[in-house]
Amino acid sequence: PAHPMVFCGLFPVSQEDIDSLEASLSKLTLNDASVSVAPDSNPALGRGWRLGFLGLLHMDVFRQRLELEYNADVILTAPSIPYRVQLHSGSIVDVTSPSVMPPDSEVAEHFEPLCRATVITPAKYLDAVAQLMLERRGSILSQSYIDSDRILLEARLPLSEIVIDLVDVLKTRSSGYASFHYEEAGWQSCQLVKLVPHLNDRPVDELTLMIPADRARQRAVVMATKLAEELPRQQFLIKVQIKAGNNKVVASSQIKPFRKDVVQKIKSGTDRTRRQKLLAAQREGKRRLRMVGNVEIPRDAFIKKS
CATH class of the missing domain: 3.30.70.870 (Elongation Factor G (Translational Gtpase), domain 3)
Incomplete structure (x- = not known):
């Protein structure tokens, strides 16, 4: 079944x-x-x-x-795919959510699902379509003419490369003419990395992703940028960091705080130290607020953007 x-x-x-x-x-x-x-x-x-x-x-x-x-x-929420891990004990576990991924110390090997893709495209777009398959960590299995102008191309590529935006990019590169179909084609060994977003050094487990290691940097940059766009500004600085499983920061961004003009009422000619004291007090207040302030994550941050 x-x-x-x-x-x-x-x-x-x-x-x-x-x-x-x-x-x-x-x-x-x-x-x-x-x-x-x-x-x-x-x-x-x-x-x-x-x-x-x-x-x-x-x-x-x-x-x-x-x-x-x-x-x-x-x-x-944005679609994700199942991964499979083989533990040192020899047992095989299917993982559909990063929250239930066994710790690395217990895992002997990771596996990701493969798909056999079938693309029918006009011949003039063949190079662009084949290049797209290779960019998505795929391999070309065969290609043949089905009539005088159309080519059937078969490729094998990871399912993780399909669920993001492959079909949209394929339609763009073929001016909407290419059709795409895929079916399950087994598993292949891979190295997985867990990407954990942090807001002001606090992990956001709900947005954690499992991603192949060779795509981790690229995906982390996208995550940091999207979060910086979606999260509302606060009275304090919000530091957005995407950390890999080894707690190494692979991408970061900042959301600047609102700023109140605390020196607006100072008359011209007033001692400069007065201005400096007011600005220093504002910086200290924002620092304390940042230590205790909570960042509310809006619903849109959980949904894949088109």
Whole structure:
């Protein structure tokens, strides 16, 4: 039987709707037994579920049915994929969330899922499409003409490279003409890195990601930039850092605080030390506020941006 390959979190926009959403979810999964459902919770989003789908299209259709057929107002978090780890004891564990990933000291080897991709594209876009497959850590398996103008290209690439934005980029590079289909193709050994966002040196476990090591730096920069854009400014400086599993900072950003003009009422000609004392007191106040201030993470920070 088919098993889920893409996972995401499902939460109601308002926690008051949790019961009605649960009833809608139960009815919809009766007609679609391929969806896996497990309870989940998040400090920022509240109670919800962890859902597993056969692919991105399956996930999008399920969301549309929830909204159109049941009038459900939901938040669907960015999709993630399962990984597999082999422990030193010899047992194999499937991991669908970074929170349940065993510590590195217990892991002998990591594995990521592979997919066999089939792309049909006009011949003039073949070079651009093939280059995209290689950029996404893929390998070209075969290519053949299916008529005088179209080529069928087969490639093997990691599932993690598909769930982000591969289809959108493929459509852009082929001017919308290329079609894309993929199916499961086993597992391959890989080196995984856990990326943990920190706000003012406090970890945000809800946004933690598992990512292949060769993509960690690139993804960390995107995470730091997105968080800096989404988080609202405060009266104190917010330091955004993305740390790898070894607690090494791989990307960082800052959100500057609001600034009050504390020297506005000082008359011209006043002793300069008065101005310096006021500015020093403001800096000290912001430093103390930063030590005790909490950063509230908005819901949009949990959702993948298009």
